[in-house]
Amino acid sequence: MDTQSVGLEIYQLIENLYPICRSITGDGFRGTMQILQGYIPIQLHEVPTGTEVFDWIVPKEWNIRDAYVKDSKGKKVIDFQKSNLHILNYSVPFNGRVKLAELKEHLFSIPDHEDWIPYRASYYKENWGFCISHKVLESLEDEEYEVCIDSSLEDGHLTYGEYLIKGEIEDEFLISCHCCHPSLCNDNLSGIGVATFLAKHLSQKRLRYTYRFLFIPGTIGSITWLSLNEDNVSKIRHGLVIACVGDPGKMHYKRTRRGDAEIDKAVAHVLKNSGDEYEIMDFSPYGYDERQYSSPGFNLAVGNLSRTPHGRFPQYHTSADNLDFVKANSLADSFTKYVEVINVIDNNKKYLNTSPKGEPQLGRRGLYSTTGGRIDASHMAILWVLNLSDGQYSLLDIAEISGVDFRSIQIAAEALLECGLLVDV
Amino acid sequence: MDTQSVGLEIYQLIENLYPICRSITGDGFRGTMQILQGYIPIQLHEVPTGTEVFDWIVPKEWNIRDAYVKDSKGKKVIDFQKSNLHILNYSVPFNGRVKLAELKEHLFSIPDHEDWIPYRASYYKENWGFCISHKVLESLEDEEYEVCIDSSLEDGHLTYGEYLIKGEIEDEFLISCHCCHPSLCNDNLSGIGVATFLAKHLSQKRLRYTYRFLFIPGTIGSITWLSLNEDNVSKIRHGLVIACVGDPGKMHYKRTRRGDAEIDKAVAHVLKNSGDEYEIMDFSPYGYDERQYSSPGFNLAVGNLSRTPHGRFPQYHTSADNLDFVKANSLADSFTKYVEVINVIDNNKKYLNTSPKGEPQLGRRGLYSTTGGRIDASHMAILWVLNLSDGQYSLLDIAEISGVDFRSIQIAAEALLECGLLVDV
């Protein structure tokens, strides 16, 4: 697999998705799923407005065609066609003339970054509004403006995409990404892109676990999925929420609520052995959809593996989170690390040494290799796997205890399996 | 509560108690209790001499009226009326004339601090003696002296005080202080003073635990109390021994013998979040009455929260531990920290999130608060309490895991209880 070219392909997908005005419901979300279906056979689900999902109710479906604000000379001072960030996401329809003072109650800007447009939404409180650069806000004259928001907020559906790749066992590895943001690249297009190519990659491999990819609107999407799939949630053994994986920052991993789940150990091992800088953070109940998967009624082993986390880069939820901010090589690197983590989890089994009393004689099996009187690394890996394969330690445990990287431990185990010195537990 | 004025009131109580010559038995101890009864309704217990208390026997009661040493010219070179520290505590009666050499076998001084009078006692080995400054000792001429010790050591009683403040449950929080030292301020008047005002403060509050205050002579007092109350000792869930809480030093906490009791966690949390310097030490079997409460036959969860610990300040057990050494603002600060610790313990309950699957929709309950697109601290506290209220974690656990202070977690829990999102376990 040429990860460099994967990085470029993910970037191209992000470019295609960038112009679409997504929200937690509506045609922007559907159109996004249709583009992804060009890569992987995502199954779409439509959940009707009003469906009760735990403590929540699926909201009305929102769609928007156009929106603008014209000044007294008829000039569009704010134009949805120029950036879909301009509209307060989930704005109700509105047509009317308002004075500047009233208009300002519906305008959002970022005084600290006067050229950037913020991203704001009002899903559960009916409102209308516009997001604009602070520079434009400051330039508005004290006159009357014509406001037009050609949107609809009506009974409809919440849409989400799902793709299941079956492995040897029914136990699942969940990869979940939110797809509800409009023209924002790192959060959330990078996650969508890497998830799509991971799914494509895994669909061509022989896998132990079953992999479930969810492409959902944030919060309401994961709550809806959990509510509709409550009976099957217990199959999820490991999971990662993917977002913010395209920026140039170092990798960050937020542990699962459990704190010491297998996925926590696998990610820590991969990051530690990557040679790159990284940071591991404890779970907190704020963030992306791991909040829902980690609610106390589920407590799933779902972590969040990203580059710079949400809120820690100034471009977060602004027009500056654009196609310049995400990089093909960052996407490639994130993709590679996800592949490594999945390799660890998928191969992290426990084996039994079939010759556990004393060391077996490796020489007559061609497994004794020394270089100039010194033991070499592959032989050391073999000794570790033999010594710790007592049914208690998994290959990842052995890698961590020995300080040997998982891939080397995996190769040693394969050699020992081949000559019968190791068997499945 | 105005803690600054509490500090002054405690200081005034210490001033009143200072002149009394206390010991482990006798009228000095009784007089001390009578003064405290002006503040709180302490119940007095009188245990007869000869009562067997575990491995010990309640000793004879000691009382003293006067004591002096006169030189050949009839001048009092040592005078009990000037400082009750001059008498070796528990000195047997003595009248006679002795040469300097013999007298010196009964004199105690501190060569390193030539102006200070040491405090010494001889409870279990009959002896007489005087404690004097080294300067006076050095000035004594080689002549005959008249020694008079007008004391009595006779069958009588050991006195101790007890005050029980009933709470919702019978489980108890024990606060114990020794009251057997004569004119010494930090050890032990500061402990008596802060304990008295804590008791007064708690008697006006609605409490979950029952609070038991013990005002006892050191060692023999706690052993006597444990022996007479053996059947009820198991009610004690938490405890603190209070002493040395008036000096200007930082707070020190000596952990319980268990090392990870709830009281250990509560004190550590309060000190960590106080913003002040502090030190936490492991249990050791030397110190105050926590030695007895922590004997292996009881192993109670009793720690020792003080300012500078016994033996670590040079004034310890000398006349320099006087009214200048303790400070009203140190007493106020110690009082405040004890109040905080008690607040943590008394409110440290486990709750259940009634909407544990996914997050509940906080917006429609008025609990969703953000400031300028950023989550605020009180909302974060609410998310933590919801996420961790699965029956496993107490509010203190949640405070520690989240890094949020206990008071904020407590406020979040109260808001959630009010809207029904939390219930008692």
Place this chain on the structure above:
Amino acid sequence: MDTQSVGLEIYQLIENLYPICRSITGDGFRGTMQILQGYIPIQLHEVPTGTEVFDWIVPKEWNIRDAYVKDSKGKKVIDFQKSNLHILNYSVPFNGRVKLAELKEHLFSIPDHEDWIPYRASYYKENWGFCISHKVLESLEDEEYEVCIDSSLEDGHLTYGEYLIKGEIEDEFLISCHCCHPSLCNDNLSGIGVATFLAKHLSQKRLRYTYRFLFIPGTIGSITWLSLNEDNVSKIRHGLVIACVGDPGKMHYKRTRRGDAEIDKAVAHVLKNSGDEYEIMDFSPYGYDERQYSSPGFNLAVGNLSRTPHGRFPQYHTSADNLDFVKANSLADSFTKYVEVINVIDNNKKYLNTSPKGEPQLGRRGLYSTTGGRIDASHMAILWVLNLSDGQYSLLDIAEISGVDFRSIQIAAEALLECGLLVDV
């Protein structure tokens, strides 16, 4: 015990053993055992060639009388009589004339240390060869050489020595050393020497544990012993593999596979309290016979206490590991530390405080000792032993928790046992 003279005696034993050409079988090994029998009554075992021992087969017995290489002028350029390291250990018999190029395929040297002869063996792959200094290798002219190896590799026996010192209980402490190396002093004569004198020392003491000393060939010896004694292996409660204890380096301890066995704690305590530098390393499956004792089918609590570990000193497995490299005072120091560790393990019992409620009154038992108003160290040790002797903590646990050295804790326990305040669990 005068440990300094013990160091000299061990050194003399090493001098006697140095010239012998040992291997994993044969008369060199037997001759070594005979010398040791002059010190301790070692029992010899002879295991026939072909005996199946777990995954291995006892090999043919190897003996050697002479070996040399002569140049075309008849001069011996390599001569076994000058150093038994010259022969590739386990070389098959060979007589013939070979060209330099062919000869070189059978020569081993160390380019980095051109004066040193390496030590090499070929036990399980039939081969012949010579080990020489790189300087000699370089000087060989391109001519024909006469090679003579007067050895035998025939059915015979594997020999090992065993010495059991019975204690009060059948539970065993194993001390194992390999004895299969020719003229090499630190690895392995220092281990043989210290083990012999430890056995001699212990045979004169009253012991709780039974001590088993094994003098065996490396790898095949421990595997053979384990195979023949499989039913009794469970008696081994603690063990140490001894090797490399004569060099001037600091002590190193390699933990047991369990990592927190009593022997691990005992060694750590002794090294920490020794005042000398030391290093503690986690278990790894490479090293000496702890590899076999720690194989997953046995997982015995056997550590490895040495000075500089194998492979970490440049002289390792070369002619420079000679009588100059080991020092009498290093041997004495190693001996002393083994004695201390054995004292800890042999006396590390749990006791019960017979007066567990409150402190017992130590004064009337003569156990209350203070110096100038301050508690002294021996009294503190008594308080610790009383407080923690609840049946849960051993004396070593008490030493570790209190920070008091084991010998002081042991003395306190003996005093308390004597006056009845402590009893055996």
